[in-house]
Amino acid sequence: MSWNEYLRSFRRSWVHHTGMQLATLSVLAATFTVVAFVLSLSLNLKRVLSHWGESAQMSVYLEDTIQAADREALKAALEKDQRIRSVEFVGKEQATSAFRQKMSSYAPDLLEDTEFSNPFPASFQVSLVPGVSGDVLAATFEAIAQQLSAFKGVEDVSYGQSWVRNYSAFVGALSTGGWVIVAILIAGSFFVIGNSVRASIAARRDEIEILELVGATSRMIRAPFVFEGAALGWLAAAISLAINFGLYLWEAKLLQSSMAFARLGSNLAYFGVLACLGLLFAGAMVGALGAYFTIRKINDGWAASQKDA
Amino acid sequence: MIQFNHVYKTYPGPTHALRDVSLEINKGEFIFLTGPSGAGKTTLFRMISGFDKPSSGDVRIAGYDLTRIKSSEIPYLRRKIGVVFQDFRLLKGRTVFENVALPLEIRGERPTQMRRRVEEVLEQVGLTYKSSQFPEQISGGEQQRVAIARALVHQPGVLIADEPTGNLDSALSEEIMDLLEKVNAQGTTVFVATHDMGLVKRRSKRMIEIRAGQVTIDQ
Known part of the structure; x- marks a missing residue:
């Protein structure tokens, strides 16, 4: 059979089984909408958390006795590291001055206190390149800290270890949880799709029997049903993407108007073109496979015989 | 054309649907198969159309040995046979033309050849003017004629008809039987199951009861 004939068969099926086809499409679209929503939610949560993670900094405290050559070597090593976006040197005086400024509202005398000794070490303030995934942030900082400990003149490395570790664990759990939910939903959608397609095919059992009767091979009988399953899956995926796009626009508008202070709106994103194409393909595959496994049980070459026996 | 040698068919139960059936039908014959309901007529026809296998014995149909046939060969056996049922078994979503064209479509015939052949057969059964209508838009007699046209369109060697007049009144039944005789006159072997003894007597053909x-009578 040619593609034209598959399309004709699909159209015929819609014309003569409109109610059933609509019901199947609705169930498929609803299932895919939930799957796409969870995927989109997971993607956006990760983006927001990554944005927060980008503000994390590492302080490399230097010993007071560090030689200028060692300090320069350390700076060069930090600047060379691909994972590091910026390295800023903060001298002892600069650190003290910053401390005094920060504390001035609580202790105004501190600004003029000439006897205030300088307890602060010089340091390098290190920021990571954007895009380091939240779940590997702690591991990245730890790896850099371990490398730095080998340098002469490094007193301590601090990056808010416990906060970063908790943050990484949270993002990791969220990511794993998201995939587990998606896996459960996809497994569930196979059952839902299987049942919808089974009902649709069972209602057309007569058609299968007649095709067997006039000498159609199993492949000839199955192919239009599999094509139909794929087309329904593709359509359902397209509908779910459209619904989710509407939801995304609504969420973005809501976050920009009601939660502007959190600056979350600018971090929201919808699936890219490749992801959309991937979801459409996945929808078509799920529909085709659901139809194939169902029709395989019914069309074994003896459908009419089983009915009458 | 059709050979049954000591054929038995037993369904779970056990129900002995066929017991030691032996018969031979030659090319170009017209045969009536009669008997009461549940006698085994449908089982016999299901075997001929490749929808059932014998429990024991040999069945040969159009060169295929049913006891040794592979599943993949069954569709090709069915393409050598035309089958007509009491309940017509037409596809509701297809027009008369499309229903009749189905066996040719499955064989991958070219659209021009398919059109010519379908028009020929529709003319033979007198339904050219109904070709674009759907089964539900035509009468029972017309639906049966469409089923016969579909069974004949690929020029099978054997046409089997299971109670083809069971749903029709006597005038329409005679019309359908005339049509089947016409088909037989053109060289097709026709095997008709019926319990309408009046119809059988009026036609004076070979009868298997x-x-x-x-098999109790073969004359």
Whole structure:
């Protein structure tokens, strides 16, 4: 059979089984909408958390006795590291001055206190390149800290270890949880799709029997049903993407108007073109496979015989 | 064309649908198969159309040995046979033309050849003017004629008809039987199951009677 004939068969099926086809499409679209929503939610949560993670900094405290050559070597090593976006040197005086400024509202005398000794070490303030995934942030900082400990003149490395570790664990759990939910939903959608397609095919059992009767091979009988399953899956995926796009626009508008202070709106994103194409393909595959496994049980070459026996 | 040698068919239960059935039908014959309901007529026809296998014995149809046939060969056996049922079994979503064209479509015939052949057969059964209508838009007699046209369109060697007049009144039944005789006159072997003895007597053809799964009359 040619593609034209598959399309004709699909159209015929819609014309003569409109109610059933609509019901199947609705169930498929609803299932895919939930799957796409969870995927989109997971993607956006990760983006927001990554944005927060980008503000994390590492302080490399230097010993007071560090030689200028060692300090320069350390700076060069930090600047060379691909994972590091910026390295800023903060001298002892600069650190003290910053401390005094920060504390001035609580202790105004501190600004003029000439006897205030300088307890602060010089340091390098290190920021990571954007895009380091939240779940590997702690591991990245730890790896850099371990490398730095080998340098002469490094007193301590601090990056808010416990906060970063908790943050990484949270993002990791969220990511794993998201995939587990998606896996459960996809497994569930196979059952839902299987049942919808089974009902649709069972209602057309007569058609299968007649095709067997006039000498159609199993492949000839199955192919239009599999094509139909794929087309329904593709359509359902397209509908779910459209619904989710509407939801995304609504969420973005809501976050920009009601939660502007959190600056979350600018971090929201919808699936890219490749992801959309991937979801459409996945929808078509799920529909085709659901139809194939169902029709395989019914069309074994003896459908009419089983009915009458 | 069709050979049954000591054929038995037993369904779970056990129900002995056929017991030691032996018969031979030659090319170009017109045969009536009669007998009461549950005698085994449908089982016999299901075997001929490749929808059932014998429990024991040999069945040969159009060169295929049913006891040794592979599943993948069954569709090709069915393409050598035309089958007509009491309940017509037409596809509701297809027009008369499309229903008749189905066996040719499955064989991958070219659209021009398919059109010519379908028009020829529709003319033969007198339904050219109904070709674009759907089964539900035509009468029972017309639906049966469409089923016969579909069974004949690929020029099978054998046409089997299971109670083809069971749902029709006597005038329409005679019309259908006339049509089947016309088909037979063109060289097709026609095998008709019926329990309408009046119809059988009026046609004076070979008659096989089957009772409780056994052939009781073959004359």
